[in-house]
Amino acid sequence: MYDAIVIGSGPAGYVAALRLIHHGLKVALIERKYLGGECTNWGCIPSKALIDIAHSYGLVKLLRKVGFNIEVLGIDRSKVMYWIRRAILRSREAVKMLLSEADIYEGFAKIKTPRKVLVEGKEGLQEIEGRNIIIATGTDPACIPNLKFNGKYVISNREFFELNELPSSVLIVGGGVVGSELGLALAKLGVKVYIVEILDRILNMYDPDVSEVITKSLRHVGVRVYTSSTLKSVEVKEGKILARIVGPKGEGFNVLVEKVLIAAGRKYNTQGIGLEDIGVKVHSKGFIEVDNAHETNVKGVYAIGDVTGPPLLAHKAFRDGVRVADIIAGRKDIPPKTYVPEVVYTEPEIGVIGLTELRAKEKGINYKVIKYPYTAISRDYTSLSRTPEGFVKLLISRQDNRLIGATIVGNGASEIIHVVALALHKKLNLKDLSELIYAHPTYSEG
Numbered sequence: 001m002y003d004a005i006v007i008g009s010g011p012a013g014y015v016a017a018l019r020l021i022h023h024g025l026k027v028a029l030i031e032r033k034y035l036g037g038e039c040t041n042w043g044c045i046p047s048k049a050l051i052d053i054a055h056s057y058g059l060v061k062l063l064r065k066v067g068f069n070i071e072v073l074g075i076d077r078s079k080v081m082y083w084i085r086r087a088i089l090r091s092r093e094a095v096k097m098l099l100s101e102a103d104i105y106e107g108f109a110k111i112k113t114p115r116k117v118l119v120e121g122k123e124g125l126q127e128i129e130g131r132n133i134i135i136a137t138g139t140d141p142a143c144i145p146n147l148k149f150n151g152k153y154v155i156s157n158r159e160f161f162e163l164n165e166l167p168s169s170v171l172i173v174g175g176g177v178v179g180s181e182l183g184l185a186l187a188k189l190g191v192k193v194y195i196v197e198i199l200d201r202i203l204n205m206y207d208p209d210v211s212e213v214i215t216k217s218l219r220h221v222g223v224r225v226y227t228s229s230t231l232k233s234v235e236v237k238e239g240k241i242l243a244r245i246v247g248p249k250g251e252g253f254n255v256l257v258e259k260v261l262i263a264a265g266r267k268y269n270t271q272g273i274g275l276e277d278i279g280v281k282v283h284s285k286g287f288i289e290v291d292n293a294h295e296t297n298v299k300g301v302y303a304i305g306d307v308t309g310p311p312l313l314a315h316k317a318f319r320d321g322v323r324v325a326d327i328i329a330g331r332k333d334i335p336p337k338t339y340v341p342e343v344v345y346t347e348p349e350i351g352v353i354g355l356t357e358l359r360a361k362e363k364g365i366n367y368k369v370i371k372y373p374y375t376a377i378s379r380d381y382t383s384l385s386r387t388p389e390g391f392v393k394l395l396i397s398r399q400d401n402r403l404i405g406a407t408i409v410g411n412g413a414s415e416i417i418h419v420v421a422l423a424l425h426k427k428l429n430l431k432d433l434s435e436l437i438y439a440h441p442t443y444s445e446g
Contacts, residue, residue: 002028004328005117005130006102007109007273010037011314012305013136014095015321021101023329028128029102030109030119036095038138038306039314041088046161047181049087051345053080054185055385058347062384075189077166084161111135111274114300118274132328135280135288135296135303136321137273139266139312144173147234147262153241154234154260157182166191167258171243173231174264175202177344180214182263184346187221194224194255196231196245206350206407207357213389213409214346234260268307283309292337294324302328316340339424343414348374348387351417354405354424355395366398370430372446374410379441387411392446394420394430402429412443419444 003025006013013029014036020027034041063070107121111133119126141156143149151159157178170186172179175197187193195202195218201211202218202225218225228248235242241260246252268286275282280296280303281289287309294302304320306312319335326334344350360367374380374390390410397404406420423433438445 002026002103002128002130004028004132004134004325005030005128006134006136007111007117008037008136008138008269008305008307009035009095009099009104010136010138010305010317011039012138012317012321013037013134014099015318016134016136016304016325017102017321018098019322019325020328023325023331025329027102028105028130029099030105030107030117032106032108034092035099035104036092039317040091040095042158042161044314045091046084046088047157047178047185048345049084050080051181051185053083054188055347058188059384066384075166077168078164080166080189081161081163088161109273111278111301114278114298131300133301134324134328135273135275135301135307136305136317137269138306139268141262142265142267143262144231144264147173147231147260149262153236154262156262160259160261168192169257170194170259170261171196171231171241171255171257172261172263174262175199175225175227176205176263176265177203178263179261180218181345182261183223184214184218184221187218187223188347192257193222194245194257195226196229197225197227198230200228200248202227203344203350206352207393209391209393210350210407210409213348214344214350216389217347231260266306266312268309270307285309293327294320311340311342313340313342339421341417341421343417345414347385348390348410349408349413351408351413351420352406353417353421354403356405356407357393357395360395360405365404367395367404368398370394370396374446377410377441377443377446379443379445380411382441383411385411392416396430400429402427403433410443410446416443416446 004020005028006017007030009031017027017029105119107119110118112118116129169192171194172183173196175195179195183193183195203211230246232244232246241257243255270282278298280298283289288303288307290303290308294304302324304324305317322335339353342352372392375388380386387410393407395405403423408416
């Protein structure tokens with residue numbers, strides 16, 4: 001009998017397995033497809049590989065401004081995708097190496113009882129038993145009404161990162177994090193990009209000033225952004241897709257593209273894994289309900305990561321995996337649940353922690369804003385890819401002058417945000433932050 005059976009090998013699942021093994025426990029890990037899950041194979045790793053290629057290509061062109069006689073004769077679109085696949089495989093192999101002491105089962109898992117799981121895979125049907133079950137099944141891409149994925153023309157991020165070469169044109173449905181990141185990177189690499197967003201602005205989960213900066217950035221590299229618009233229909237014509245878009249005033253127009261990439265949300269992987277058979281509660285929005293110890297309403301059955309609801313972030317899943325393993329192992333010094341930073345790898349980058357203005361207003365919190373422009377940060381002037389439109393925005397509670405949130409837009413935002421994360425975690429105020437000595441010139445001193 002195993003001490004724990006982990007279903008799913010994404011960021012939550014493989015970290016939980018590793019931590020349990022570290023505590024000397026016997027672990028079975030079940031994965032239906034690729035080790036590493038969404039992040040390694042179709043999310044964090046391939047998207048950042050693509051973004052880094054696009055950023056590097058952009059820097060090559062910027063070098064001309066400072067006297068370098070560089071000419072890029074063209075882009076081999078198949079080699080770009082080959083490089084991204086190499087990054088995926090390297091990351092996947094790293095996960096496999098880390099999990100060398102776990103018993104890995106390839107196949108589909110179905111929970112039979114709170115201690116037994118059936119695995120249907122290449123080896124046929126196997127039944128394994130464990131003292132605890134950890135569900136880390138994550139999410140799948142969600143399609144939109146009246147438009148289903150077909151794997152060739154209408155695709156999700158999964159099929160996109162399995163393409164043999166970059167498309168020459170793409171219509172992205174959804175102006176959220178995935179749509180904005182991929183749209184900007186692809187446009188920088190010469191792909192003709194259209195983004196259709198049903199809401200009145202992209203990245204609407206953040207404050208309007210963030211959306212404004214990123215919309216300008218997207219349009220600067222040639223992305224056509226259509227907000228308050230919907231994709232009405234698609235028709236395959238001579239190997240391409242004729243997409244019908246309806247704008248905010250009901251006006252219709254067509255775009256012809258190679259691919260339609262749906263980036264309009266996720267759906268929770270709770271179907272067909274036996275939850276209903278053992279009585280695990282699922283929220284009306286589709287995610288598994290858990291308590292503060294990540295345990296479901298069924299004793300000994302835990303759930304972690306994206307399948308337990310927002311935020312759908314790998315680093316939040318990592319923390320879940322560590323916590324649930326320590327809880328099962330009986331440790332007393334459990335790492336806390338704390339503030340989760342959010343990062344968007346656009347150009348400029350976005351970093352968010354704690355409350356935004358939108359969230360503070362929803363909660364009825366009385367706050368004040370301190371906003372500092374990137375034009376006042378010396379370090380940004382030294383960069384070829386300056387972000388003068390960027391800013392650091394801190395939200396301060398008027399009640400006790402405590403820092404309650406921050407939004408950073410600009411170079412280095414993905415790193416600087418962790419300074420604020422520490423401040424929030426330790427309940428520091430502005431005076432505490434100001435007493436530090438920051439190296440000059442750095443982005444952190446902003």
